[in-house]
Amino acid sequence: MILRSTFKTLGALLVTSLIASAPALAEKTYTLKMAETWGPNYPILGETSRSMAAMAEKMSAGRLKITVDSSNKHKAPFGIFDMVKAGQYDMGHTASYYYKGKIPNAMFFTTVPFGMIASEQYAWFYYGDGMDLMQKVYQPHGLLSFPGGNTGNQMGGWFRKEINSLEDLKGIKMRTPGFAGEVMSELGVSVTNIPPGELYTALERGTIDALEWVGPALDLAMGFHQIAKYYYSGWQEPAAELQFLINEKVWSDLPEDLQEILRVAMRTAAYDMYAQSMHVSGQNWSKMKEDYPNVSAKTFPPEVIDALRDATDKLLAEAAAKDPLAKEIITSQAEYLKSIRKWTNISDKAYLDTVSVIEE
Amino acid sequence: MILRSTFKTLGALLVTSLIASAPALAEKTYTLKMAETWGPNYPILGETSRSMAAMAEKMSAGRLKITVDSSNKHKAPFGIFDMVKAGQYDMGHTASYYYKGKIPNAMFFTTVPFGMIASEQYAWFYYGDGMDLMQKVYQPHGLLSFPGGNTGNQMGGWFRKEINSLEDLKGIKMRTPGFAGEVMSELGVSVTNIPPGELYTALERGTIDALEWVGPALDLAMGFHQIAKYYYSGWQEPAAELQFLINEKVWSDLPEDLQEILRVAMRTAAYDMYAQSMHVSGQNWSKMKEDYPNVSAKTFPPEVIDALRDATDKLLAEAAAKDPLAKEIITSQAEYLKSIRKWTNISDKAYLDTVSVIEE
Numbered sequence: 106m107i108l109r110s111t112f113k114t115l116g117a118l119l120v121t122s123l124i125a126s127a128p129a130l131a132e133k134t135y136t137l138k139m140a141e142t143w144g145p146n147y148p149i150l151g152e153t154s155r156s157m158a159a160m161a162e163k164m165s166a167g168r169l170k171i172t173v174d175s176s177n178k179h180k181a182p183f184g185i186f187d188m189v190k191a192g193q194y195d196m197g198h199t200a201s202y203y204y205k206g207k208i209p210n211a212m213f214f215t216t217v218p219f220g221m222i223a224s225e226q227y228a229w230f231y232y233g234d235g236m237d238l239m240q241k242v243y244q245p246h247g248l249l250s251f252p253g254g255n256t257g258n259q260m261g262g263w264f265r266k267e268i269n270s271l272e273d274l275k276g277i278k279m280r281t282p283g284f285a286g287e288v289m290s291e292l293g294v295s296v297t298n299i300p301p302g303e304l305y306t307a308l309e310r311g312t313i314d315a316l317e318w319v320g321p322a323l324d325l326a327m328g329f330h331q332i333a334k335y336y337y338s339g340w341q342e343p344a345a346e347l348q349f350l351i352n353e354k355v356w357s358d359l360p361e362d363l364q365e366i367l368r369v370a371m372r373t374a375a376y377d378m379y380a381q382s383m384h385v386s387g388q389n390w391s392k393m394k395e396d397y398p399n400v401s402a403k404t405f406p407p408e409v410i411d412a413l414r415d416a417t418d419k420l421l422a423e424a425a426a427k428d429p430l431a432k433e434i435i436t437s438q439a440e441y442l443k444s445i446r447k448w449t450n451i452s453d454k455a456y457l458d459t460v461s462v463i464e465e
Numbered sequence: 466m467i468l469r470s471t472f473k474t475l476g477a478l479l480v481t482s483l484i485a486s487a488p489a490l491a492e493k494t495y496t497l498k499m500a501e502t503w504g505p506n507y508p509i510l511g512e513t514s515r516s517m518a519a520m521a522e523k524m525s526a527g528r529l530k531i532t533v534d535s536s537n538k539h540k541a542p543f544g545i546f547d548m549v550k551a552g553q554y555d556m557g558h559t560a561s562y563y564y565k566g567k568i569p570n571a572m573f574f575t576t577v578p579f580g581m582i583a584s585e586q587y588a589w590f591y592y593g594d595g596m597d598l599m600q601k602v603y604q605p606h607g608l609l610s611f612p613g614g615n616t617g618n619q620m621g622g623w624f625r626k627e628i629n630s631l632e633d634l635k636g637i638k639m640r641t642p643g644f645a646g647e648v649m650s651e652l653g654v655s656v657t658n659i660p661p662g663e664l665y666t667a668l669e670r671g672t673i674d675a676l677e678w679v680g681p682a683l684d685l686a687m688g689f690h691q692i693a694k695y696y697y698s699g700w701q702e703p704a705a706e707l708q709f710l711i712n713e714k715v716w717s718d719l720p721e722d723l724q725e726i727l728r729v730a731m732r733t734a735a736y737d738m739y740a741q742s743m744h745v746s747g748q749n750w751s752k753m754k755e756d757y758p759n760v761s762a763k764t765f766p767p768e769v770i771d772a773l774r775d776a777t778d779k780l781l782a783e784a785a786a787k788d789p790l791a792k793e794i795i796t797s798q799a800e801y802l803k804s805i806r807k808w809t810n811i812s813d814k815a816y817l818d819t820v821s822v823i824e825e
Contacts, residue, residue: 338815
């Protein structure tokens with residue numbers, strides 16, 4: 106609108122071109138402040154927020170700039186939700202399940218124990234009911250939430266002692282966030298959440314006996330293998346998805362083209378993080394096996410897995426009984442999983458089984 | 466540049482804002498003509514080219530328009546490579562392996578029998594050597610190539626008769642494109658490629674006895690289950706990736722912001738297609754089992770799988786011996802697969818195995 110009313114002195118050709126294309130260009134520069142849960146230069150997770158910002162800036166020819174503050178700056182790694190809600194930051198990059206204390210239903214959008222793997226969960230978010238349900242949870246807080254990158258299937262965690270029975274789990278202190286933490290509590294584990302930057306020290310000093318972080322893509326750089334040698338395969342986070350949060354008012358003040366640029370930049374950065382996580386996990390898993398032969402990769406014994414599954418089902422049933430929206434989300438995820446897992450089993454799983462047999 | 470020299474009559478505030486942001490905005494509208502292999506309104510594949518075009522147009526506020534011609538218009542479903550190379554179209558949406566007759570090395574970028582699944586292949590494209598190697602193949606033809614959407618793990622195809630032995634395969638006429646077609650030829654199958662729009666008639670009239678198309682996401686709408694009741698699980702296309710092709714001259718004429726918009730729109734549309742394929746496959750697999758109990762889902766017997774694997778290895782070795790670039794691509798894919806499959810096996814596969822045991 107500004108363009109058409111003020112460009113009177115421009116050459117005829119340019120005016121024709123402008124009117125022909127009628128672009129609703131925002132000539133204004135928008136600078137959004139984003140806070141991330143992660144510390145400075147944190148691999149993969151921090152690269153995702155920055156690559157999103159870089160794509161948005163380049164696509165908008167500099168009209169949309171996003172600055173990123175890490176946790177050393179804002180000092181509130183688990184305060185992203187509050188800061189974006191209050192307008193202290195325009196955007197955040199974090200994981201939804203960190204906020205289960207404030208909004209219990211937020212936790213379902215990161216991952217659920219014994220739930221969907223990444224390929225299934227992205228299908229649920231974008232082609233099932235995932236996005237709508239996530240919006241139902243965040244909208245009352247004046248926030249928009251978008252998938253912010255998937256770690257892929259996470260490992261079950263690092264333990265200083267071997268877990269051979271349910272008894273071995275009782276009383277150990279473990280860092281594991283989200284719903285998985287509640288499940289572990291049911292089995293007698295003393296559960297806590299600790300910001301990423303303090304994890305190594307907490308494990309080293311015995312503040313905790315075990316921790317679950319991500320998987321080989323990020324765990325090796327944290328040094329946990331130097332303290333705790335038992336590395337268990339996963340059950341609790343089959344597809345942990347991070348989230349971008351945006352203050353709704355900030356979003357609605359953006360012109361339509363910049364909204365779309367931001368939406369697509371977030372979507373691509375999120376998918377990219379999953380591909381990068383796969384890449385680095387593959388590399389680091391091989392490296393770990395070579396460089397740290399002491400690390401012992403383990404699977405929890407069946408009695409532990411069964412108990413974890415039972416506790417998960419019990420807690421999900423309790424959550425569903427307490428709150429209609431929780432019930433709607435849990436039902437949507439369970440039904441979606443039931444249908445799509447059949448396809449995963451006849452496609453990728455059947456294929457991996459066939460090839461494994463050949464390779465043996 | 467135009468902006469700063471001609472905006473003299475604008476108000477001071479607007480000028481300041483413009484200079485402060487210094488956006489290199491292309492005020493010109495660019496219209497790119499894209500040809501797709503698919504027929505009009507083709508589900509998933511055709512939705513991908515259109516959603517890419519819609520994202521690009523919206524992000525550019527109408528400055529980048531992409532028109533899409535389906536095969537009914539250009540009459541050359543497998544001529545996309547030639548038409549974009551010649552400049553008859555600016556862009557194409559197709560699958561690289563359709564052009565193996567002209568450029569044998571193009572086929573490796575769609576999928577390889579017994580190769581990577583989608584999560585692994587995206588990691589190879591974007592964080593391994595995939596993109597560089599694909600560019601090495603397309604660059605001499607004045608083309609840029611980008612991933613254009615993944616179907617996920619494809620089914621092994623529809624057969625009018627049951628395949629119980631290698632003998633049963635000999636002499637049957639089958640539509641299966643790309644490298645898989647060459648492998649099938651080694652086993653005595655008479656292989657042909659047929660445009661999507663003619664597949665049903667070809668199978669119905671007995672021009673072919675079997676065909677491989679995609680999987681439940683697309684096969685049901687094609688009606689193959691009404692003619693051939695044996696539906697075999699896959700080995701040949703563990704992660705079929707489509708491609709966007711762009712004439713390099715067209716690309717380099719675009720301003721930087723529109724190049725980035727186009728790049729990111731293609732990347733998101735491609736990832737989205739994989740999520741959509743998962744979604745529709747899950748839905749249609751369930752629907753097929755309910756509505757068409759006659760369809761018999763089968764797995765090829767071990768002697769057939771072993772022979773397919775041996776023929777694949779033989780042909781890959783032959784291709785590598787013939788051409789240094791083929792060798793480079795085959796080695797890159799084989800080494801990448803070897804490393805990342807270990808991670809897939811300890812993460813998604815181990816998890817799916819654990820959960821399956823519980824579910825049984």
